Amino acid sequence: MYNIELNNAQKHLDTKIKQNSPAIEIFSALVKGDDTSKFGKNTDKVVGHLKDLGERAFKGDFAAKSELNAFVKFTIMPRLQERINLFEFMGRFSRIGYADAAYIEKYKHNTRSNRQASQGDVSLSTMEKVTEPLGTHTISGGFEVNYRELASGNLTRISEGMDQVKVDIYNKAMHYVMATLYNEIKNTSGIKYFAEASGINKAAVDENLRKVRRNGKPSILGDYSVVSQLNGFQGYADGAPNAYSDQALEEIRQTGLLGMYGGSPVMEIPNQYNFSKLNAAGDNYQTQLPEGLLYLVPQGNNGVYPLQIVQRGDLQSATGMDITTGTEITRFDLEIGAGVANPDAIGLISDTDFDAPTE
Numbered sequence: 365m366y367n368i369e370l371n372n373a374q375k376h377l378d379t380k381i382k383q384n385s386p387a388i389e390i391f392s393a394l395v396k397g398d399d400t401s402k403f404g405k406n407t408d409k410v411v412g413h414l415k416d417l418g419e420r421a422f423k424g425d426f427a428a429k430s431e432l433n434a435f436v437k438f439t440i441m442p443r444l445q446e447r448i449n450l451f452e453f454m455g456r457f458s459r460i461g462y463a464d465a466a467y468i469e470k471y472k473h474n475t476r477s478n479r480q481a482s483q484g485d486v487s488l489s490t491m492e493k494v495t496e497p498l499g500t501h502t503i504s505g506g507f508e509v510n511y512r513e514l515a516s517g518n519l520t521r522i523s524e525g526m527d528q529v530k531v532d533i534y535n536k537a538m539h540y541v542m543a544t545l546y547n548e549i550k551n552t553s554g555i556k557y558f559a560e561a562s563g564i565n566k567a568a569v570d571e572n573l574r575k576v577r578r579n580g581k582p583s584i585l586g587d588y589s590v591v592s593q594l595n596g597f598q599g600y601a602d603g604a605p606n607a608y609s610d611q612a613l614e615e616i617r618q619t620g621l622l623g624m625y626g627g628s629p630v631m632e633i634p635n636q637y638n639f640s641k642l643n644a645a646g647d648n649y650q651t652q653l654p655e656g657l658l659y660l661v662p663q664g665n666n667g668v669y670p671l672q673i674v675q676r677g678d679l680q681s682a683t684g685m686d687i688t689t690g691t692e693i694t695r696f697d698l699e700i701g702a703g704v705a706n707p708d709a710i711g712l713i714s715d716t717d718f719d720a721p722t723e
Contacts, residue, residue, distance in 0.1 A: 379427075381434040383441070387413070392439045395523040411517060418514030426683075432509070433681045433694055440526050440696065441679045447534040448675060448698070451541065453583050453631055455663050455671030462677040466498040468703035471668055500676050500701035501540055505532035506686075506693045529696050535634045541673055541702040542585075542633055542653050545661070548704035549712050556707075557660070560714035564593040564658055572660055572711035573626050579670065579709040580662030584630045587651065590658040590715055591623075591632050600625045628660075644719045656718030660711030670706040675699065 381387065390410045393400050400407040414435070420428035451457040460466060471493055507525030514522065549556070557575050559568040569584075576582045584591065594600050601624050623630040637649040663669050676699040686693045704710070 379431045379434045381431060383438045388438045391435045395519050415515050415517050418511045422511035422515055429683055436526060437679050437681050440530055444530045444533060451673045453629055454661055455673060456669035457673045459675045466500055466674040466676060466701045467495050468498040468672050468705055470494045470705040498674060498701045498703045500699045503533050503536045503698050503700050504695050505529035506695035508691050508693045533698055535636060537700050538634055539652050544702040545671060545704060548707045549710060552707035554708055557711040560716055562716050564590050564715055566597050568713055572713060576660045576662050576711040580664045582628050582660045582662045584625060584628050584660055585633055586658040587635045587655045588632050589655050591630050594625050594630055597625060656715035658713040662709055670704060670709040672703050672705055674701040
């Protein structure tokens with residue numbers, strides 16, 4: 365569900381084009397429709413070079429395809445990375461190199477402490493850190509490139525495809541992280557901060573916030589159907605924490621609702637329809653993620669992060685035949701890993717007006 369399968373996939377070659385190449389700045393302005401007059405004659409040089417690459421790629425030149433996709437990759441990656449960095453709202457987010465192994469840090473608590481008797485020993489409350497390997501998944505997005513159109517200087521399809529890839533990879537990555545979070549909480553035993561009722565109840569949210577906050581300042585996350593219900597609560601406000609840049613916050617606003625409640629950021633999780641399944645009533649499609657679940661995820665208390673997310677490397681690209689459509693597409697891949705170190709530290713509130721999760 366997160367990956368795009370290609371027949372005869374060929375990973376693109378390294379090229380002279382780099383992230384800081386002046387040609388990337390010009391290409392980025394061209395696909396966004398920005399004014400390029402400040403670049404002078406260099407704009408015409410880049411356009412001419414892109415046309416040449418399109419002509420060669422149309423004739424099957426793989427080196428030309430690789431260079432074109434370097435242009436696309438280096439233009440997409442900064443904006444996509446801004447969105448991926450929003451995982452910081454949810455837990456500890458870190459980036460590692462391709463050669464590095466991904467790990468999750470878990471903490472085991474021994475709470476058998478007591479007072480010291482006269483001239484006796486005392487049991488101490490301890491916390492043991494355990495490091496475990498964390499698996500990663502490849503998250504993909506892609507589009508069909510019309511090289512003949514590109515050879516004529518038309519960048520419209522390229523621009524549309526780049527927007528599609530950015531949105532698709534972010535939504536899939538968010539789905540993967542939230543599905544991991546839900547399954548870990550569902551399958552955990554022992555203490556759970558959980559409540560369910562018809563509608564999101566202010567008393568239940570306040571009670572669970574009180575419990576969860578002792579594990580760190582929580583973020584409130586969920587589908588629009590649940591986070592929008594906080595709008596009517598006394599103490600809710602539009603706004604955002606000061607710790608995040610205006611650019612990062614604008615990325616969140618583009619994907620959905622953002623606010624504050626009880627000192628915690630409220631963030632809508634993108635949740636698309638699953639067009640292969642109907643809801644229980646049969647009057648609409650199911651959503652990819654459970655629609656009626658509100659998560660309260662703490663982070664950063666004494667360095668403990670219940671939800672941990674890792675990105676390995678940067679965006680990679682390949683070209684091949686899509687096994688579903690049979691067309692040649694360019695695919696972009698990003699490696700993401702997610703794990704829950706302490707499911708008993710996270711709050712979960714279920715609105716029973718929506719279908720109960722079945723998976």
